[in-house]
Amino acid sequence: MHRRDLLTLGAALGASAALPARAQAWPERPIKIYQGFAPGGNADAIARAVGVELGKTLGQPVVVESQTGAGGTIAAGSVARAKPDGYTLLLATGGHAVAGALYQHLPYKTVADFEAISTVTFFPFLVVVRADARLRSFGDVLEAARAKPDAVSYGSAGIGSTHHLAGELLAKMAKVPLLHVPYRGDAAAVTALLSGDVPFIIAPPTAVMSNIQAGKLRALATTGPQRWPGLPGVPTVAEQGVPGYDVRSWAGLLAPAGTPRPIVDRLNADTQKALLAPAVRQRLEDMGGEARGSTPDEMKTMVTRELEKWTMVVAESQIPRQ
Structure with missing residues (x-):
């Protein structure tokens, strides 16, 4: 158990112990977590893993419901309009800030x-090529892009995806031209890469690890600030010529504005407990993520900064706002 986890849990439990009697009566019925992506996908799996453990601590079932469409904004809209009583939550992902931008x-x-x-949880993306690609390192990608402007393309899960904006931020920070080729989801981008339609893609570990393990694909870089434990031999983008580059996706829980602070504090404390459960940590690691909780204020600050960052990238890359 990390010292940070212990400190965060201790603070959250202290707040929980001080709740007034009225708030301690909550919850008296099942709680629903909305998530905005396909059933069985990463967001759904994260919500269910955490929800099961939350239900044990709260003493009420935690039900996960998928409201797909528009990059998660339909589910977010439902939660924003819900009664702020602690019974309706959102499993938000990095796309929540991207959509805002x-x-x-x-x-x-x-x-x-x-x-x-x-x-x-937090998880990085991977910069991936075919195993037989002539691009042997991330430095080769940068050199090729500088040698032939707009001749080096990359695939992503679609226009406006975090993967797409990660590529735009990379082009900006590395000062190289990169041509974006959008696909309808990670699976289509992987198929295009395997077919040789694009020289590299930016994708989450879950989308590419099976092909990396099968020897069909090769990871050149990871986009987080540290090397990803799943591929410790793969350097970060920042290590390979783009200092300060840091793009990770994330997931976290949100409630409607106006939800009473005692309920928020209770949910925070019990989320910390859930994230310490070995089964939850293992599930998140299996999906390429790192289990990591926060205080409510820390999460709000993080989402605000993410929104500011992606708003800048959208404006400077002249991506048409939808």
Whole structure:
């Protein structure tokens, strides 16, 4: 157990112990976690792993419901409009901040219309090529892009995805031109890479690890600030010529704005407990993530900074706002 985990849990438990009697009566019925992506996908699996453990501590079932579409914004809108009584939560992902930067007319405010509860997990993306590619290192990618402007393309899960914006931020920070080729999801991007339609893709570990292990693909870099434990021999982008580059996706729990602070504090404390459960930590690690909770204020600050970062990338890369 990390010292940070112990300190965060201790603070959260202290807050929980001080709750007034009225708040301690909560919850009296099942709690619902909405997530905005396909059933069986990463977001769904994260919500269910954490939800099962939350249910044990809260003494009420925690039900996960998928409301797919529009990059998670439909589910976010439902939660933003829900009664702020602690019975409706959102499993938000990194796409929550991306959507705030990309969409002009969301029916909610990305930060102001939610109460942050806690982060749950963080995971990097991987820069991946075919195993037989002539690009042997990430440095080769940068050199090729500088030698032939706009001749080096990369695939992503779609326009406005975190993967897409990770590539735009890379091009900006490395000062190299890269041509974005969007696909309909990670599976389509992997297929295009295997077919030789694009020289590299940016994708989460879960989308590419089976092909890396099978010897069909090769990871050149990881996008986080440290090397990813799943591939410790693969350097970060920052290690290979782009200092300061840091793109990770994340997941965390949000509640509607106005949810009473005692309930937020109770949810935070019990989320910390859930993240210490070995089965939850293992499940998140299996998906390429690192189990890591936060205080509500830390999560709110993180989402605010993510929104600012991606708003800048969208503007400077001249990506049309949807």
